[in-house]
Amino acid sequence: MNNYAIETVGLNFNFDNQPIIKDLSLQVPTGSIYGFLGPNGAGKTTTIKILLNLLKSPSDQVFIFGKEINHNRIAILKRVGALVEQPAIYGHLSGKENLNNRCLLLGIKKTKTDEMLALVGLTEAANKKASKYSLGMKQRLGIALALVSDPELLLLDEPTNGLDPNGIIEIRNLMLDLATNHGKTILVSSHLLAEIERTATHVGIINRGKLLFQGTIDELHQLSKPMLEIEVDRIENASEFLKNAGYSITAQTEKRITIPFTNAKDSGILNSLLIQNGFTVSSLYQQRKDLENLFLDITKNN
Numbered sequence: 001m002n003n004y005a006i007e008t009v010g011l012n013f014n015f016d017n018q019p020i021i022k023d024l025s026l027q028v029p030t031g032s033i034y035g036f037l038g039p040n041g042a043g044k045t046t047t048i049k050i051l052l053n054l055l056k057s058p059s060d061q062v063f064i065f066g067k068e069i070n071h072n073r074i075a076i077l078k079r080v081g082a083l084v085e086q087p088a089i090y091g092h093l094s095g096k097e098n099l100n101n102r103c104l105l106l107g108i109k110k111t112k113t114d115e116m117l118a119l120v121g122l123t124e125a126a127n128k129k130a131s132k133y134s135l136g137m138k139q140r141l142g143i144a145l146a147l148v149s150d151p152e153l154l155l156l157d158e159p160t161n162g163l164d165p166n167g168i169i170e171i172r173n174l175m176l177d178l179a180t181n182h183g184k185t186i187l188v189s190s191h192l193l194a195e196i197e198r199t200a201t202h203v204g205i206i207n208r209g210k211l212l213f214q215g216t217i218d219e220l221h222q223l224s225k226p227m228l229e230i231e232v233d234r235i236e237n238a239s240e241f242l243k244n245a246g247y248s249i250t251a252q253t254e255k256r257i258t259i260p261f262t263n264a265k266d267s268g269i270l271n272s273l274l275i276q277n278g279f280t281v282s283s284l285y286q287q288r289k290d291l292e293n294l295f296l297d298i299t300k301n302n
């Protein structure tokens with residue numbers, strides 16, 4: 001018996017005879033924050049809708065908590081919370097009233113409302129009309145609504161889309177709290193590699209309906225091979241010095257030397273070494289790849 005909250009086995013899905021999801025085998029470990037990464041139109045929302053049985057999958061291709069979705073729909077969906085596209089919020093009601101309504105609908109005690117408001121950091125704004133909430137607050141209310149039934153699994157479709165940097169940080173911290181302190185498994189989709197790298201423990205990368213990569217965040221880093229850019233004076237001398245010290249130089253411009261990034265500690269050692277030998281280091285920068293460059297790497301490696 002595996003320990004996947006979500007498993008799809010060679011999932012295929014068509015819209016009007018057009019293949020949209022192609023032979024997709026996702027494995028989302030229980031307790032993970034699984035970053036589901038792909039450019040616009042890759043098939044993320046379609047996959048999430050299939051996982052929620054909003055779109056019907058062929059039988060024996062989608063398993064949630066080890067159970068086939070089409071045959072166990074109600075039992076599975078009771079244990080799943082989701083935020084897909086716009087959260088279903090009544091703007092003329094306060095955050096508290098929105099949550100009270102959801103409790104009523106699900107036959108859950110209203111005391112849950114205050115617990116949820118606190119969890120997503122909306123206690124102070126509890127009595128404010130939801131239409132007056134910022135986009136980030138609306139997203140957090142949407143997540144609170146999804147959490148009312150205390151689901152084990154949370155599916156979040158691009159929850160940081162359109163948010164300002166503060167809103168993005170709030171959602172990121174909320175996801176970390178939910179996974180770390182409340183034992184939730186979270187699948188979160190995004191088209192931004194940097195966004196996923198900051199929270200996810202596991203990553204699946206999809207393009208045109210096909211899974212290009214799946215693994216832990218460390219496995220992704222091994223593949224994406226981040227670089228370290230060093231801005232230093234007397235560039236020719238510095239370059240010569242680094243080569244003699246055993247570093248391999250990937251690129252060099254008038255101002256910068258680029259070497260493969262290993263880890264933060266090694267970067268610190270390199271910095272000290274240059275300074276001790278009379279060089280002035282004005283910046284050390286870990287260059288992260290964007291999704292397009294990562295795609296190129298993955299395709300090269302396959």
Ligand SMILES: Nc1ncnc2c1ncn2[C@@H]1O[C@H](COP(=O)(O)OP(=O)(O)OP(=O)(O)O)[C@@H](O)[C@H]1O
Nearest residue numbers: 015016020038039040041042043044045046047191
């Ligand atoms: N109801 C539909 N009928 C026909 N085609 C659809 C439908 N919904 C989505 N598609 C197509 O399926 C493909 C995948 O769309 P999907 O929304 O799943 O992508 P996505 O990765 O979530 O991207 P985005 O972030 O832009 O929503 C796209 O080519 C889209 O045009």
